[in-house]
Amino acid sequence: MTPIHYPFARAMALALLVSGLFAAPQPVQAQTTAFKQAVAESVARDEDLASFYRARNFAGLWTGTSDEARLRRNALLTAFANAGNHALPEATYDPDALVARIQSAQTAADKGAMDVEISELYLSYARALQTGILTPGRVIPAIKREVPLRSSLSYLEGIESGNPSAYLASLAPTAPEYARLLREKLRLERLVSVGGWGPTVPGGKLEPGDTGAAVVALRDRLVAMGYLERSATQTYDGAITMAVQAFQEAHGLEVDGIAGESTLDELNVPVTTRLQHVIVAMERERWLNQPRGERHIWVNMTDYSAAIIDNDIVTFQTRSVIGATSSDRQTPEFSDEMEHMVINPSWYVPRSIIVNEYLPALQRNRNAVSHILVTDSRGRPVNRGAVNFRQYNARTFPFSMRQPPSSRNALGLVKFMFPNRYNIYLHDTPAKSLFGRNVRAFSHGCVRLNDPFDFAYALLAKQESDPEGYFQSILRSGNETRVNLEEHVPVHLVYRTAFTNTTGELNFRRDIYGRDARIWNALAGEGVEIRAVEG
Structure with missing residues (x-):
C-alpha cells in the first residue's frame, strides 16, 4: 500500500530541475549529428516511432530548450505524478525515476536515446489511460470486447501539435461513469x-x-x-x-x-x-472508451439487469437472468447492434445442447424431449421411429432440433437479435419464477428478460405510433415474424461489480463469475x- 504524494508541487519541482538539465549551450554540428543518429537507431524497432521522428528529421520531441519542448516535459511530468489517481502503476510512470534517467544522459547520443525513451514511456501511459493497461481477452477469454485502440502516431501527433496539458487531460475516458x-x-x-x-x-x-x-x-x-x-x-x-x-x-x-x-x-x-472493485471498473471503462450510442442497451450481468438508456438517462429497466456459472455457460462480454426482434420465435437448439444434453436422452428414449422436433438438413421433421439414435455420437449426429413457436418455447414469445458469432441474444422465457431470486445465473449464456413485452414496446416506440397494439397483433397471429428496427440500437453486455446509479451513489455487486x-x-x-x- 503506497502513501499519497503531492503531485502538482512535486511535478513543478521536477520540471524546474529538468529545464536546468536541458539548458546547456547550443550543441555544435557534431553533437546534433550524434543526437539524430541515436534517435534514428532507437526508433528502428518501431515503425510508428520511426515514421514520426523521420518526419521531424529526427529532431527531439521532449529534449532541448525550446518553449514547446519545455511545455511537453512539464505536462508529462505532471501527468505522471497524477498517474496513481487513475489507478495506473505509479512505479512505471514515476517522474522522479524519469528525471534521474534524464540526468544520467550526458552526451548528445545519450540524450537522443533518452528522447525516444520518453516517447515510448509516454505512449505506454497514453494507451493505458485511454484504452486500458490490460488486453482483456488475454486475462479472461470470455471477454470478447474489441478495445478501441488508437495508433501511436495519433498520440505522438497529438502531443506535438496541441496544448500538451490539455491533450494529456483529454486522454482519460470522458464518460460520466469514469x-x-x-x-x-x-x-x-x-x-x-x-x-x-x-x-x-x-x-x-x-x-x-x-x-x-x-x-x-x-x-x-x-x-x-x-x-x-x-x-x-x-x-x-x-x-x-x-x-x-x-x-x-x-x-x-x-x-x-x-x-x-x-x-x-x-x-x-x-x-x-x-477499492479493488472500483479500480477494476475504471479499467473496464477504459476498454469501452468510445461512444455508446445516444440510445443503447446496457446489460450489467452482475446486477442481473437490462436497461434502455436514452441520452444517459435510463428510460426502461428490467430484471434479467444470465448464463450459469459453469465455464461453458457463462455469458460473454461484448458490444454489438440490435437489428431486429422475432415475435413468436422458434428455438433452434444450439449444437452443444443437442449433442451434450438431448442426444444422450434420445439414446435412452427416442421419445424424450418430445416437444422439440428433430429435423434434417433442410429443416424438415424427422420420424423418430425411423432413427437409431444409439448409432451416433456427438461428432456424427446428422440432425438438428427445433422447438416451434408456443408459450412453452424456451425463448418465450419474443427474442431480440444482435447477430453475433457467440449466438447470444436477449429473449423472453416461460421460466418466470427465476426472476424472483436474488442470484439469477441459470441460462446457457443468453440473457432472459423479466418484462420482454414492455422492452419490445420501448424499442418499437421509436417507429410505431401504437407499439403495444402493433406487437400484440403479431403476437396473436401465432406466426413467427421478424420485425426490423429502423434504427439499430447498440447493445453492451458488461460486467461491473462496482458502478454508480443515476444519483451518483456507489453500488457493489458480487463477482458471480x-x-x-x-x-x-x-x-x-x-x-x-x-x-x-x-x-
Missing part, C-alpha cells in the same frame, strides 16, 4: 488512510428489536459507511433498519432490513477490497497498487 468512479476511488483511498470502516460486525443474524454489542458494531459500521447518521442507540431501531435497507439496495441484496448472513458478509468486506478478481490480480501484476490518501 469521472464518478474516479471520485469514489479517491474517497475510498482517504478511508484507507484512516483505517477503513472500523471493526467488523460479529456473525449471526441481527434484526429489528435486537440489542447489545453486535447491534452497536452494526450501527457504527453503517455510520462509517455513510448509511446512518451518528447515533447512541444500542437497539436495532427504525433508523438502523432503514440504513440496512439502503445498504442492501446498494449491494444487490434482498431488501428486508434484516442483517442476515449475506448482508453481514457484504458489510464486512474491507474498504481495500471495495470471478472475473474481476482475476482482472485485479492481472492489474496488480502490472504494478497497480492500493493507496492510502491523506486529507
